[in-house]
Amino acid sequence: MKVQVLASGSKGNVTIVLCDDVKLIIDVGLPYLTVKRMLEEKNLAFEDFSGILITHGHSDHVKGLETLIRHTKLDVFIPEKMYVDLESIVPTTRCQFIDDSFSIGCVDIELIHTSHDTNYSVGYIIKYKEKELVYVTDTGYINQKFLRKMVNKDIYVIESNHDEQMLMDGPYPRFLKERVISDRGHLSNKTTARYLKNIVGDKTKYIVLAHLSEKNNTEDIAYSETSSVIDTSKIELLIAKQDEESKLIEV
Numbered sequence: 616m617k618v619q620v621l622a623s624g625s626k627g628n629v630t631i632v633l634c635d636d637v638k639l640i641i642d643v644g645l646p647y648l649t650v651k652r653m654l655e656e657k658n659l660a661f662e663d664f665s666g667i668l669i670t671h672g673h674s675d676h677v678k679g680l681e682t683l684i685r686h687t688k689l690d691v692f693i694p695e696k697m698y699v700d701l702e703s704i705v706p707t708t709r710c711q712f713i714d715d716s717f718s719i720g721c722v723d724i725e726l727i728h729t730s731h732d733t734n735y736s737v738g739y740i741i742k743y744k745e746k747e748l749v750y751v752t753d754t755g756y757i758n759q760k761f762l763r764k765m766v767n768k769d770i771y772v773i774e775s776n777h778d779e780q781m782l783m784d785g786p787y788p789r790f791l792k793e794r795v796i797s798d799r800g801h802l803s804n805k806t807t808a809r810y811l812k813n814i815v816g817d818k819t820k821y822i823v824l825a826h827l828s829e830k831n832n833t834e835d836i837a838y839s840e841t842s843s844v845i846d847t848s849k850i851e852l853l854i855a856k857q858d859e860e861s862k863l864i865e866v
Contacts, residue, residue: 616746618770618864621645621653623752623825624857628676629653630750630772631664634743637720638664640689641739641750644675647682653860661687665719666711669693670729671736671753672700684709692719694726697735727761729754732799740764746866747818749773752826755798757810767816769866772855775808775824775841776801777831785831795831804832804840812844821864825855 617633627644631654638659643650654660667689670676681704683689691705695712698705715726727738731753738751738761749765751757752774757765765771782792782803794800802810811822822845824837834854842852855861 616741616743616748616769616866618748618772618821618823620772620823620825620855620861621650622857622860623855624827624829625675626857627678628670628752628826631659632741632748634722634741636665637722637743639719639722639741640664640667642670642676643667643680643683644678647679647686650679650683661689664689665722667691668724668739669697669701670738670750671731671733672697673731673733673753676753677701677704680704692717692724694735694737697737700734725764727751727764728758730756730758730799732794732797740768746770754802755796755800756802756806762810762814765810766814767818768814769818770821770823770864771811771815771819772823772825773807773811774802774826775804775832775837776826777803777828778833778836778840779803779805781833781836782828782831787830795828801826801828804837808840808844811841815845815850819850820866821851821853823853823855823861823864827854827856829857 621629628642630641632639692711723742725740729736741748747768748770749768750772
């Protein structure tokens with residue numbers, strides 16, 4: 616299993632997961648041509664992929680989806696309840712409606728139901744040959760039921776959106792601050808660190824902190840918060856960036 620975050624943040628999110636013959640795109644929050652170029656630089660093309668997973672319908676996660684659908688034969692794999700947010704950009708004929716557990720080829724996928732200010736949002740646990748990736752962003756909290764499912768995975772790509780003090784002292788209007796810190800907002804550095812402390816295990820090799828706020832966080836603060844609760848001599852801790860691809864992670 617190989618994983619690379621191509622972009623992460625409020626301006627656009629794209630991640631690729633490569634499992635030999637099954638290759639997946641998680642979110643298409645950048646323009647179609649930008650993603651196309653990024654893939655070509657890796658000697659990849661949309662035709663190499665098996666499908667698209669979407670976490671939710673906000674623009675920074677689906678900005679390039681409509682054009683991608685028009686120019687490729689790829690289907691979008693989403694829960695049926697999410698379709699209300701995508702019906703204007705994706706025809707039903709290009710949707711594969713999924714259950715909480717499903718498979719794409721030899722890759723098994725389980726949904727993590729998240730809590731965000733949209734009609735429906737999810738994260739994913741992706742398993743291939745005993746290797747597992749957890750992908751969770753854009754949620755105000757993680758339900759204990761799903762947190763238990765996330766224990767001891769090989770790779771975590773997880774939101775560490777804001778520093779609570781920076782947010783409250785920062786330039787956002789009050790209503791926006793309340794949105795971010797609400798149960799339908801985003802995970803703070805402290806909350807993410809607390810979750811990770813309880814779920815990482817002997818299998819865990821990589822943690823990628825994702826969806827950092829440009830105004831209410833810094834890479835140093837996010838890194839410091841999580842590195843204080845995990846052993847970085849055994850687990851590589853990375854920061855996903857808006858304008859720079861992450862390294863290609865392989866387990």
